[in-house]
Amino acid sequence: MKQTPRLDRVFHALAHPARRRIVQxxxxxxxxxxxxxxxxxxxxxxxxxxxxxxxxxxIIVRRRQGRERRCRLRPHALRASAEWMRRCETFWNRRLDALETLLDTTAPEDR
Amino acid sequence: MKQTPRLDRVFHALAHPARRRIVQxxxxxxxxxxxxxxxxxxxxxxxxxxxxxxxxxxIIVRRRQGRERRCRLRPHALRASAEWMRRCETFWNRRLDALETLLDTTAPEDR
DNA sequence: ACTGTATATAACCATATGGTTATATGAAAC
DNA sequence: GTTTCATATAACCATATGGTTATATACAGT
Incomplete structure (x- = not known):
């Protein structure tokens, strides 16, 4: 992954349990x-x-503070990925709705 | 990733553009x-x-149909991952709210 | 300046990932 | 039964990932 776009990086980052634990x-x-x-x-x-x-x-930023480096979450970075998943579900649901409508209108007697 | 739990696999699966395109x-x-x-x-x-x-x-299932194998989405599989992200944002927002409350109550004159 | 503490970097290693080509399998069509 | 179409599997390769230990860097405290 040399110059991968955001979604790639975010999903990949969340694919490891240690990193999810850190985020949490x-x-x-x-x-x-x-x-x-x-x-x-x-x-x-x-x-x-x-x-x-x-x-x-x-997903995070680090800044020096004394001799420590404090990590801070930037949950905004998760937004695009969450959106992507939501959109995917939306399409699916629309599909289910359409199917239902189809069944209702074309073959009510089969149900 | 030998016997990785669901979240790992789902996030990893979505981390590749080709696979996201397939899902879409x-x-x-x-x-x-x-x-x-x-x-x-x-x-x-x-x-x-x-x-x-x-x-x-x-995320998908395949079933034979004639000599093809048709792929079907099971968006239900994305649910847990979407939930995880949502929960993460929720915590964050709660933290922001708490901070705001703190600022309001302890040092209103600094604002 | 010297010491200790916090973190990063380097070098290394085993395994995983993502791709290829060549070949095998399974069902359809002839 | 042989051919053909759709898909999977095998073998292989380059690079990425996730870990290690040893070492370097950055700042704090004395």
Whole structure:
């Protein structure tokens, strides 16, 4: 994934349980990297890599604060992906509605 | 990803543009594999692989019909993922609300 | 300046992903 | 039964992913 568009990156970022857990944690407030890393068995560099993935997806930002780097969620970044899924369901429902209408109008006696 | 839970598989499945395109196409109606493959420059086996990913995620099902195999969307499979994202936003909004309340009550003069 | 703490980077490794071509299978048509 | 069409599988390849350990960097405290 060299220069992948947002949707790719966001969905990919959310496809890993560790990253989802990070996101959920951040949805309750900002966290330093160590605070996040403590919850996992994996090494600190591994956590940093996950944070990089989330940052590239636009889901989080990191800013220095003293010697820590605090991570903050930008849930706005999830919007497009959520929209995509919603739209998909909408189409589907419209399809179901159409089917129902069809059944109602063309073959009521079959039901 | 050996025995990954649903969320992992669904998000991963949606992280590829070809697979999202397939899903969008299927949201307009069932399609045979060839019908789907024609839209892409990639080979038919590549498309089959993408369909496998979508099927393992529970997003589509395939059934024989004559010598074709028709693909059908099961948008229900997207539900859990959409919910997850929605919940994440909800937490975030609650946090913003709390912050606002805090600002209102503790330091109205700073605004 | 020196030490410790927080985080990032480098180098490495095993496995997964996404693609290819060639071939096998399954049902249809002749 | 042989051919043909639709699809899947096998074998292969390059690159990406997710992890590790060791090391570098950045700031804080003394």
């Amino acid at each position: 944690d951040l949805s309750r407030g900002d966290r330093a990297v160590m605070q996040l890393a403590q919850q996992f068995t994996m090494s600190q560099p591994a956590v940093t890599k996950h944070l990089n993935v989330l940052e590239r997806a636009g | 196409d299927l949201s307009r109606g069932d399609r045979a594999v060839m019908q789907l493959a024609q839209q892409f420059t990639m080979s038919q086996p590549a498309v089959t692989k993408h369909l496998n990913v979508l099927e393992r995620a529970g």
